[in-house]
Amino acid sequence: MQSTSEANQRIARIAAHLHPPNFQMMEGNSSIGKMNCRAKGAAPGFKVAILGAAGGIGQPLSMLMKMNPLVSVLHLYDVVNTPGVTADISHMDTGAVVRGFLGKDKLDEALTGMDLVIIPAGVPRKPGMTRDDLFKINAGIVKTLCEGIARSCPRAIVNLISNPVNSTVPIAAEVFKQAGMYDPKRLLGVTMLDVVRANTFVAEVLGLDPREVDVPVVGGHAGVTILPLLSQVKPPCSFTPEEINYLTDRIQNGGTEVVEAKAGAGSATLSMAYAAVKFADACLRGLRGDAGVIECSFVTELPFFATKVRLGRSGAEEIFPLGPLNEYERAGLEKAKKELAMSIDKGVSFTRK
Ligand SMILES: NC(=O)c1ccc[n+]([C@@H]2O[C@H](COP(=O)([O-])OP(=O)(O)OC[C@H]3O[C@@H](n4cnc5c(N)ncnc54)[C@H](O)[C@@H]3O)[C@@H](O)[C@H]2O)c1
Numbered sequence: 001m002q003s004t005s006e007a008n009q010r011i012a013r014i015a016a017h018l019h020p021p022n023f024q025m026m027e028g029n030s031s032i033g034k035m036n037c038r039a040k041g042a043a044p045g046f047k048v049a050i051l052g053a054a055g056g057i058g059q060p061l062s063m064l065m066k067m068n069p070l071v072s073v074l075h076l077y078d079v080v081n082t083p084g085v086t087a088d089i090s091h092m093d094t095g096a097v098v099r100g101f102l103g104k105d106k107l108d109e110a111l112t113g114m115d116l117v118i119i120p121a122g123v124p125r126k127p128g129m130t131r132d133d134l135f136k137i138n139a140g141i142v143k144t145l146c147e148g149i150a151r152s153c154p155r156a157i158v159n160l161i162s163n164p165v166n167s168t169v170p171i172a173a174e175v176f177k178q179a180g181m182y183d184p185k186r187l188l189g190v191t192m193l194d195v196v197r198a199n200t201f202v203a204e205v206l207g208l209d210p211r212e213v214d215v216p217v218v219g220g221h222a223g224v225t226i227l228p229l230l231s232q233v234k235p236p237c238s239f240t241p242e243e244i245n246y247l248t249d250r251i252q253n254g255g256t257e258v259v260e261a262k263a264g265a266g267s268a269t270l271s272m273a274y275a276a277v278k279f280a281d282a283c284l285r286g287l288r289g290d291a292g293v294i295e296c297s298f299v300t301e302l303p304f305f306a307t308k309v310r311l312g313r314s315g316a317e318e319i320f321p322l323g324p325l326n327e328y329e330r331a332g333l334e335k336a337k338k339e340l341a342m343s344i345d346k347g348v349s350f351t352r353k
Pocket residue numbers: 051052053054055056057058077078079080120121122123124125134138141144145160161162163164165190191192193194221266267268269272
């Protein structure tokens with residue numbers, strides 16, 4: 001049997017190994033200490049940065065991206081709490097090397113060399129607010145972060161999550177135009193959560209597995225601008241007028257449903273992280289050269305409209321037309337266009353002030 005002093009010595013040896021006196025959490029890189037470890041180089045794959053990585057979306061998104069086999073390097077940037085999130089995520093035994101970056105001074109370092117930048121930075125809604133009420137704070141945040149992208153990784157694909165998406169994507173486009181590196185294929189507003197919700201709610205009504213359902217959702221990402229095309233659901237099906245009203249209303253107000261249920265504690269974070277990873281993974285498969293990667297996204301060529309796009313090596317390489325719409329959808333489209341035009345103007349004029 002081991003004596004108490006032998007056991008104590010063993011524990012002391014293990015503790016010394018875990019926390020050698022020269023191990024330090026280095027600022028901007030919490031995953032690699034000064035310990036002389038035989039670190040393996042990063043596996044082949046893509047370099048991804050998450051801006052706003054310590055937030056409600058940022059944390060589960062960082063975790064899910066660390067699990068993505070297409071990611072070799074994962075940079076986590078925020079203005080608060082990145083050391084803790086980075087230390088935590090970096091202990092996961094998956095391939096991606098994780099590095100944390102805290103504060104504005106580290107933005108350029110966090111972005112240098114990135115293939116894909118995902119932006120969930122910014123304040124979320126509270127009950128009673130619209131997404132547009134977030135404009136005042138989030139417009140400035142998105143502008144600053146996009147200026148960093150223009151300086152440090154102008155060829156990266158950008159997935160923009162921060163609300164109001166209908167205005168923040170136009171802000172990003174203007175910043176990139178002013179910097180002379182705008183490529184509409186590479187700037188993608190994330191509307192995947194609308195598709196994820198639409199698939200779920202439609203599957204509930206039809207009594208199907210949501211994984212078998214594909215609902216195109218076009219337009220934008222706020223209220224009536226969210227336009228589910230229920231006439232184009234796969235597998236082909238039909239709905240009663242009551243079902244169409246119920247589904248359209250629930251899909252358009254899915255975000256508000258979560259904001260109210262969270263009662264002041266923010267908006268969708270977990271389903272959003274899931275949707276963001278689903279979309280980011282599609283972008284990475286496109287970058288890798290996979291054929292037939294098609295998703296809905298808010299793109300800037302139409303100008304500014306969410307629609308089905310084919311993702312490839314240079315981003316959104318093909319933008320698909322909306323296809324045949326029924327009368328209900330045509331009326332919805334007119335409403336969506338009116339509101340979208342105002343949100344787009346608001347974003348564009350913000351950057352020209
Ligand atoms: N596109 C969508 O479908 C969708 C879905 C859900 C939420 N959202 C939006 O995503 C945004 C984030 O939501 P959340 O719940 O994660 O909010 P949150 O407040 O929990 O997290 C936001 C994070 O952004 C960080 N941040 C603030 N300013 C920053 C800056 N200048 N640089 C880097 N990071 C900064 C904060 O420190 C925080 O960690 C909100 O605007 C929300 O409305 C969009």
